[in-house]
Amino acid sequence: MIRIFLIIVFDLFRKNLRNTNLNLIIFVNKTEATVLIIDDDAEIRYSLDRVLVGQGLQVISADSGEKGIETAKLEKPTLIFLDNRMGGISGIETLQHLRTAAPQSLVILMTAYGTTQTAIEAMKHGAFDYVLKPFDLAKLKELVSKAFKASKDSLNSEDAYEHLLNSADYAEGIVGSGEKMQQVLKQVGQVAASEATIMITGESGTGKELVARCIHRHSHRSDAPFHAVNCAAIPENLIESELFGHEKGSFTGATEAKAGQFELCHGGTLFLDEIGDMQLPTQTKILRAIQEGEIQRVGATKVKKVDVRLLAATHKNLEEMVQEKTFREDLYYRLNVVRIKTPALRERMEDLPELVDFMLQRLNSEKSTGTAEISKEAMDLLGRYPWPGNVRELENVLHSASVISKGKRILSKDLPATLISEIENKSSSESKSDDKLEAQPSVFSEVHDSADQPPSVPPPSEPQDDRINFGEKNVQDGQEISGSNAPSSISIEESFDIAYAHARQNTDRNLIETVEKEIIQRALKECGGNQVKASALLGITRATLRKRIDVFEIRY
Numbered sequence: 001m002i003r004i005f006l007i008i009v010f011d012l013f014r015k016n017l018r019n020t021n022l023n024l025i026i027f028v029n030k031t032e033a034t035v036l037i038i039d040d041d042a043e044i045r046y047s048l049d050r051v052l053v054g055q056g057l058q059v060i061s062a063d064s065g066e067k068g069i070e071t072a073k074l075e076k077p078t079l080i081f082l083d084n085r086m087g088g089i090s091g092i093e094t095l096q097h098l099r100t101a102a103p104q105s106l107v108i109l110m111t112a113y114g115t116t117q118t119a120i121e122a123m124k125h126g127a128f129d130y131v132l133k134p135f136d137l138a139k140l141k142e143l144v145s146k147a148f149k150a151s152k153d154s155l156n157s158e159d160a161y162e163h164l165l166n167s168a169d170y171a172e173g174i175v176g177s178g179e180k181m182q183q184v185l186k187q188v189g190q191v192a193a194s195e196a197t198i199m200i201t202g203e204s205g206t207g208k209e210l211v212a213r214c215i216h217r218h219s220h221r222s223d224a225p226f227h228a229v230n231c232a233a234i235p236e237n238l239i240e241s242e243l244f245g246h247e248k249g250s251f252t253g254a255t256e257a258k259a260g261q262f263e264l265c266h267g268g269t270l271f272l273d274e275i276g277d278m279q280l281p282t283q284t285k286i287l288r289a290i291q292e293g294e295i296q297r298v299g300a301t302k303v304k305k306v307d308v309r310l311l312a313a314t315h316k317n318l319e320e321m322v323q324e325k326t327f328r329e330d331l332y333y334r335l336n337v338v339r340i341k342t343p344a345l346r347e348r349m350e351d352l353p354e355l356v357d358f359m360l361q362r363l364n365s366e367k368s369t370g371t372a373e374i375s376k377e378a379m380d381l382l383g384r385y386p387w388p389g390n391v392r393e394l395e396n397v398l399h400s401a402s403v404i405s406k407g408k409r410i411l412s413k414d415l416p417a418t419l420i421s422e423i424e425n426k427s428s429s430e431s432k433s434d435d436k437l438e439a440q441p442s443v444f445s446e447v448h449d450s451a452d453q454p455p456s457v458p459p460p461s462e463p464q465d466d467r468i469n470f471g472e473k474n475v476q477d478g479q480e481i482s483g484s485n486a487p488s489s490i491s492i493e494e495s496f497d498i499a500y501a502h503a504r505q506n507t508d509r510n511l512i513e514t515v516e517k518e519i520i521q522r523a524l525k526e527c528g529g530n531q532v533k534a535s536a537l538l539g540i541t542r543a544t545l546r547k548r549i550d551v552f553e554i555r556y
Contacts, residue, residue, distance in 0.1 A: 033148065034075060037061040038068030038094065039083035039110065044133070048081060051137065055144065065094035072102040079147050082127075084111040084118060095125045104154070106147045126406050153377070153411050163372075164354050167361035172214040174207065175358045176351035180343040184211065187340045192218035197290065199335050200313040202342030205392030208313040209273060211342060216269040221309060224268030227261050232274035239282050241298050244289075250299020262295045262306045269309045275335070276316035276327065286310075287331045310335070345387040345394060352383055355391065359398050360410070369402035373409040380543050381412055384423050412543065420541075427532050427542055517552040520545070524554070 035057050037045050045061045052059045060075060062068035065088055072080060080098065084091035095107055109122040109130040122130045128147055131140060165175070174185065191198055192215050200208045209228055216226045234242050241251075245260030261270055272278075278286070289295050290310060294303040312335045321327035345352070356374055364372040374382075378401075387393055401414040412420075503511055520538070527533040535545040548554070 034058045034060065034077040034079075035144075036068065036071055036075060036077040036080045036105070038063075038065060038071075038080065038086075038091075040064060040086040040088075041083070044083070044110075047135075051135075051140065052144070055141065057144075065089040065091065065097075068094060069097045069101050072098055072105060076102055077105050078151050079144065080105050080107045081131075082107050082109050084109055084113075084122075084130075092121050092125060095122070095127060099126050104151075106151055108143065108147065128406070150411075150413060153375075153413065154407065154409075163361065164357040167358050167365070170358060172217060173210050174214055175354050176348060177354060178348045178350040180348045181351060184340060184342060185214075187338070188214050188218065191215060191338050191340075193220065195309055196337040197310045197312070197335050198337070199318075199339045200311065200342065201318075201339060202313075202315065203344050203390055204315050205390035206342040206344055207391055208342050209271065211340060212269075212271040212273075212311045212313065215311060216271075216309075219269065219309070221268050225265050226269045226271065227265045228271040228273060229261055230273045232277040236279050239278065240285065243282070244285060244295045244297055246298035247300050250297075254299070257297075260295070260297065262289060262308055263304065265308050266306050267308075269311060272310065272312045274314055274316075275312040276314035276318055276321060280326075280328065283328045283331050287328065287334060290331075290334050345390040349383060352394075353379065355394060356382065356398065359395050360402065363395075363399055363402050367399070367402070369399075369405075371402040371405045371408055371410055375409055375411050377541075377543050377547065378410050378412045378415060380546075381415060381420065381423055381541075384426070384543075385419055386422075386426070412541065424532075424542070513552070516548070517554065520548055520552065521554055524549075 033056075035052050037048050037052075037059065038061070039045050039048075040063050042063070045063070049059045049061065060071060060077065062071045065082075065086055068080070068082065071077075080102070082091050082094055082098070086094075089097075091109055091111070095109065098105065098107055106128040107126070109118075109127045110133060111118050111130060112133040119130060128150065129143060131143060174181070176182070188211060198212075198215060200211050202208055212228070213226060216222060229242065231239065241254075241258070241260065243260050243262060245258050245263055246254050248254055248257045272286075285295070289306065289308070293305055293307065295306055296303045318327055318332055318336070322329045322332050345355075356379065360369075360372045360374060363369050382394075382397075389396070397416060397419060398410070400416055401410045405411065405414040499515075500511075503514060520534075523534045523537050524531075527537060531542050531545055531549075535542040538545065
């Protein structure tokens with residue numbers, strides 16, 4: 001019986017809540033959801049209390065920052081509303097103390113002065129958000145909902161976290177136990193002891209310089225200098241001076257003689273990154289340095305002997321450049337004695353968890369981010385991103401998320417919005433492609449998108465009036481179930497009362513899970529099994545929906 005009434009509740013919601021997300025997955029256990037209001041204004045405390053109690057929340061209050069800190073220590077509230085300007089210690093000072101007194105509580109700062117300084121100080125000291133007085137009730141309720149969702153996500157991610165590696169064991173910074181990276185490391189071991197020039201190819205951000213440093217570190221030149229030169233970053237008129245040096249007065253601004261990278265690297269290893277951007281005249285001099293071991297400073301009349309091992313890298317197709325006469329063929333063969341190709345990140349996604357673990361540990365150690373862990377949901381999102389910028393982009397994303405995160409663990413909400421948007425667009429495109437290949441029947445096959453509703457969320461049926469007739473038939477386990485036993489006309493409030501009563505007759509616990517599972521199943525059926533549309537309808541991310549499907553073992 002509970003299933004029948006939950007179906008009725010779902011249909012009522014779909015008919016009454018037009019152009020909105022259901023947001024029914026984000027249930028708050030209201031017997032445990034406590035909000036602390038810290039404000040010295042009794043009217044503000046009273047007004048907030050009425051609004052929050054009306055939302056089914058338990059509310060406690062304090063009239064000063066000092067009392068609020070003590071109350072927070074005892075009660076450990078889920079959410080704290082904190083006034084910025086009070087007698088005694090200020091809101092910002094109170095916020096700093098609350099980080100220690102109740103580290104798991106989310107704090108929303110209240111202020112009548114929306115200054116730049118207030119916003120910066122609030123977020124700098126760990127506030128979840130801030131709200132301006134007088135309150136906009138709709139925005140206030142939405143902010144409370146977001147705060148409880150963030151709190152729930154944080155609690156769900158508090159399972160034990162095990163590091164996959166010790167970052168100290170990876171001094172070279174090359175991480176990856178997958179086959180492709182292991183092949184690269186094998187090649188490094190084979191060429192390190194030789195004197196051969198090495199060409200390292202691969203997309204930007206794949207770690208070509210790390211491979212070059214690793215070759216140097218394991219060669220017999222490891223005690224000598226290693227210098228890296230980015231040929232693309234140096235202006236054409238200065239590249240020769242940078243590489244080969246110059247004499248005093250050889251050109252305007254040459255006030256003194258200067259040794260170039262070849263001289264400075266004598267006995268060691270010189271890494272020329274992005275060599276495909278080097279101009280032809282400079283290529284000729286590089287060729288001579290490789291063949292003869294000689295260089296000539298700009299403006300000099302004598303040559304100098306140098307002993308340098310040369311490593312080069314590029315993301316360009318040198319073979320095509322040779323054909324187009326933009327890269328010297330003889331230099332190409334001199335550099336390309338052994339080639340090592342670094343794989344793109346999307347080609348070795350099996351290494352992603354290790355890379356993330358390594359980078360978070362290193363960021364925490366070097367940048368003191370305080371964040372060295374990542375939630376399963378956030379990791380799932382990273383695994384669905386194509387990473388056009390490769391490992392360099394991954395490090396940038398993790399650094400950004402570590403700064404934004406308000407705890408020791410990165411959650412999905414901490415990831416950049418651009419990354420989330422790209423993943424959702426990719427998932428939507430894949431779903432549209434799947435829909436074209438195989439159309440799946442929907443229990444709401446008569447429902448069509450309306451002109452004023454986003455296509456990602458299937459629109460509900462048009463309501464005929466405020467009270468809805470349930471004379472229609474439902475299907476359960478292959479059998480028709482008539483709704484005629486229910487009243488012929490029933491309001492949404494009455495349907496909730498009935499569903500709750502029947503649920504209580506069948507169970508003494510886990511009411512939320514029961515309702516949650518049923519509504520997810522109904523949403524998936526309505527969307528024809530399309531997870532992207534169902535997640536949009538429910539008001540959650542696709543990753544959260546997939547997690548709920550696994551937890552409840554939903555089959556559809």
